[in-house]
Amino acid sequence: MRILYLVHSFNYGGAENHVLDLANSMTVMGNEVYILTRKGRLAERLIDEVTISDLKMSDLLFPLVLLRICRFIKRNRIEIIHAHKRLPILLASLAGKIMKIPVVATVHGQPRIDLRSPFSRRFPDRVIFVSRRLLNGKGSYREVGERALFIQNGVEATDPAENRDPASLCYISRIDRKHSSVIGMVIKEVMPEIIKFFPGISFHILGDGEFLDELRQYGAKFNAEAGREACVIHGYVKDVKPVAARAGLVLGVGRVALESLVAGVPVLSVNSEFLGDFITRENYSFFKANNFVAAGNDPPDASRLRDLILLYLSNPGGFREEALALRENILSDFGIMKISGQILEVYRQLSAITR
Numbered sequence: 001m002r003i004l005y006l007v008h009s010f011n012y013g014g015a016e017n018h019v020l021d022l023a024n025s026m027t028v029m030g031n032e033v034y035i036l037t038r039k040g041r042l043a044e045r046l047i048d049e050v051t052i053s054d055l056k057m058s059d060l061l062f063p064l065v066l067l068r069i070c071r072f073i074k075r076n077r078i079e080i081i082h083a084h085k086r087l088p089i090l091l092a093s094l095a096g097k098i099m100k101i102p103v104v105a106t107v108h109g110q111p112r113i114d115l116r117s118p119f120s121r122r123f124p125d126r127v128i129f130v131s132r133r134l135l136n137g138k139g140s141y142r143e144v145g146e147r148a149l150f151i152q153n154g155v156e157a158t159d160p161a162e163n164r165d166p167a168s169l170c171y172i173s174r175i176d177r178k179h180s181s182v183i184g185m186v187i188k189e190v191m192p193e194i195i196k197f198f199p200g201i202s203f204h205i206l207g208d209g210e211f212l213d214e215l216r217q218y219g220a221k222f223n224a225e226a227g228r229e230a231c232v233i234h235g236y237v238k239d240v241k242p243v244a245a246r247a248g249l250v251l252g253v254g255r256v257a258l259e260s261l262v263a264g265v266p267v268l269s270v271n272s273e274f275l276g277d278f279i280t281r282e283n284y285s286f287f288k289a290n291n292f293v294a295a296g297n298d299p300p301d302a303s304r305l306r307d308l309i310l311l312y313l314s315n316p317g318g319f320r321e322e323a324l325a326l327r328e329n330i331l332s333d334f335g336i337m338k339i340s341g342q343i344l345e346v347y348r349q350l351s352a353i354t355r
Contacts, residue, residue, distance in 0.1 A: 011040035102350035154339030160264035175209030257292035
């Protein structure tokens, strides 16, 4: 099949990494894959057979962008469009209607944002949700009805690292306002307390974004007080998996949690909205259904976050054993070829209907 992926930009982020993996795996499975996006650093990790073209999507230039997408579809004889996040979903919805080809949309964030437009709710042939919490929630997007599907992000297998630092914490994300608020809390309020009990602790931040300079300032102040580089801000890293695999504990949700657990690294579920618990075999079903987000929990606060990290540091070996035990569940449930196969079957069904 000739598949077109639409995503706003191609730097680090859950949706962007998902498109990267889908494009590569769909190509390996014998499909002809195209991506329209604002080119970014993730393009370096695409296999050679994937065609990526630069497209700046903006609400201001909406008619011109839509025209260009339609021309691209016609020129490359695209058979299906798969769009991710708000503006690409709206553009794909209209382009698919105009060009008479199927459209699949994936909601990675809040449906009220990604499916804000009535066209985004009415026109896609299938709408994929990566979290049951979002799929089963309330809102106008419920009009999607039977076109809604629950298919989560996939992950490539990563071997557990032999050389790890049990006393290292790791946070991997796009450095936007929401993520930087949590990271800033850890640097300014949590780390100064933890380092009193565990002088060898380190905190590693991976990712890029508009709040990176602000975090560097927090990190520099903390390091000066600690007398060493205990807070390491890596910025953009081409492939975060090897770094995450060597960490003692990863703080995060969604794809970050997946990629850490598949490498046998313990994960504490936390983002700007919810502070949860360590992901274990006991609570795996809950976290699996909710994209590893601690849905329904309270927002993060420095005191509880500190106590949870201290709990991990009191027994890092035990938490490592639990994460390694979970690894087989992750590989079985979230292997990228399995997830890509499910999505490819959706494409094939829609293609058969429109012929």
